[in-house]
Amino acid sequence: MLLYYPIRLLRHVSPRLLWKAAWLWVRPSLITLRAYRKRLEKGQLFPPFWFLSLTDACNLRCRGCWVDYPGPPRILPLDTVTRIIDSGKRRGCRFFTLLGGEPLLYPDLWRIPERHRDCYFQVITNGLFLDDDAVRRIRDLGNVTILVSLDGGEADNDARRGEGVFAQVVEGMRRLRRAGILFGVATTVTAGNCEEVLGDAYVRFICRLGAAYLWYYGYRPVGPDAAPELALSAAMFGGFRKRLLELRRRHPIVIIDTYWDAEGKAICPAALGLGFHIGPSGGVEPCPPLSYAADFIEPNSDVFATVNESRFLRDFQQFASQKTRGCVILERPGELADFLESSQGRDTSGRDLVCELRASRACPSHSTPESEIPEDSRIYRYLKRRLFFGLAAYG
Numbered sequence: 490m491l492l493y494y495p496i497r498l499l500r501h502v503s504p505r506l507l508w509k510a511a512w513l514w515v516r517p518s519l520i521t522l523r524a525y526r527k528r529l530e531k532g533q534l535f536p537p538f539w540f541l542s543l544t545d546a547c548n549l550r551c552r553g554c555w556v557d558y559p560g561p562p563r564i565l566p567l568d569t570v571t572r573i574i575d576s577g578k579r580r581g582c583r584f585f586t587l588l589g590g591e592p593l594l595y596p597d598l599w600r601i602p603e604r605h606r607d608c609y610f611q612v613i614t615n616g617l618f619l620d621d622d623a624v625r626r627i628r629d630l631g632n633v634t635i636l637v638s639l640d641g642g643e644a645d646n647d648a649r650r651g652e653g654v655f656a657q658v659v660e661g662m663r664r665l666r667r668a669g670i671l672f673g674v675a676t677t678v679t680a681g682n683c684e685e686v687l688g689d690a691y692v693r694f695i696c697r698l699g700a701a702y703l704w705y706y707g708y709r710p711v712g713p714d715a716a717p718e719l720a721l722s723a724a725m726f727g728g729f730r731k732r733l734l735e736l737r738r739r740h741p742i743v744i745i746d747t748y749w750d751a752e753g754k755a756i757c758p759a760a761l762g763l764g765f766h767i768g769p770s771g772g773v774e775p776c777p778p779l780s781y782a783a784d785f786i787e788p789n790s791d792v793f794a795t796v797n798e799s800r801f802l803r804d805f806q807q808f809a810s811q812k813t814r815g816c817v818i819l820e821r822p823g824e825l826a827d828f829l830e831s832s833q834g835r836d837t838s839g840r841d842l843v844c845e846l847r848a849s850r851a852c853p854s855h856s857t858p859e860s861e862i863p864e865d866s867r868i869y870r871y872l873k874r875r876l877f878f879g880l881a882a883y884g
């Protein structure tokens with residue numbers, strides 16, 4: 490079915506935007522990963538991919554969201570964003586993920602891709618601000634792909650994200666499709682929606698909406714309303730992996746996960762140093778759900794040195810990879826709380842992350858050593874080995 494994918498792309502996405510994505514996103518990824526491997530050889534720590542949370546302001550209160558700052562919303566100043574991207578560019582990085590909170594509430598959002606026309610940006614949004622004006626800006630810029638969150642059909646989605654959200658998000662995606670924009674859908678798989686969102690009917694629906702890619706996340710019970718009943722069991726994670734392979738064979742859409750490598754072994758991108766997160770406080774954090782940092786991007790700090798010399802990030806990598814190939818947040822919340830407390834870092838969530846971790850119970854994660862299923866599609870094997878996970882740059 491992937492053979493039909495180019496036809497779908499040409500039908501739904503404007504040729505100008507497709508060309509931009511190929512030139513600014515796909516082509517530089519090889520250069521980015523080459524530079525990353527060279528850094529690894531030198532023992533340097535600076536990932537190829539960055540997640541920048543521009544603000545913790547959000548118009549929704551989704552269950553299990555880790556962004557719930559009690560004070561007035563914070564924003565990552567535009568100058569700081571620019572310095573992070575410039576520093577990344579000097580090290581071969583060209584792809585940056587912008588998220589929140591809700592990034593479309595960040596006043597200078599579109600100035601970022603405008604300032605860095607040689608980079609490609611992924612904006613992860615709840616989809617409620619995709620009006621005609623925003624869609625026109627995205628189309629004119631050309632170096633942005635939109636990743637819209639949708640967690641199933643109307644009932645499942647709105648149970649977690651709020652009443653009426655599904656209909657508005659679908660309308661936003663229709664606007665993106667009419668404008669020929671390259672966009673994807675981010676779906677969180679929970680114990681409540683796994684049957685539905687891993688089903689053929691859901692993927693067909695996403696294809697009909699015009700999405701070019703579908704990005705699955707496994708639910709993490711974090712934040713003040715952690716909803717542990719939505720966490721996946723070990724059997725559900727096993728089923729998730731199996732279904733991914735089936736869906737990849739059956740549907741003309743790129744299906745992305747960042748959990749398993751080409752051999753089906755679990756990975757943690759933060760433990761491998763493939764991507765770190767910078768939150769609205771300027772803190773350099775292992776990943777978006779882990780709001781804890783020891784090092785901050787200050788107005789005059791050297792971004793590369795801040796990351797490369799971070800004892801906290803290096804200790805986290807060692808701690809996480811000693812504990813599991815999967816996710817320490819899910820599998821070892823108590824030990825993670827101990828690690829954070831004994832580290833040099835501080836809580837950037839505005840709540841009490843250590844206390845939240847201590848209150849949560851250990852859950853299975855995507856690490857299933859006894860039942861690893863290698864990718865059975867040559868294209869995905871190639872993509873995971875060569876492009877996405879860095880040419881076997883990890884152990």
Ligand code: SF4
Pocket residue numbers: 709756757758759760775776777778779815816817818819
């Ligand atoms: S700690 Fe968990 S959520 Fe964070 S990058 Fe690793 S696997 Fe993903």
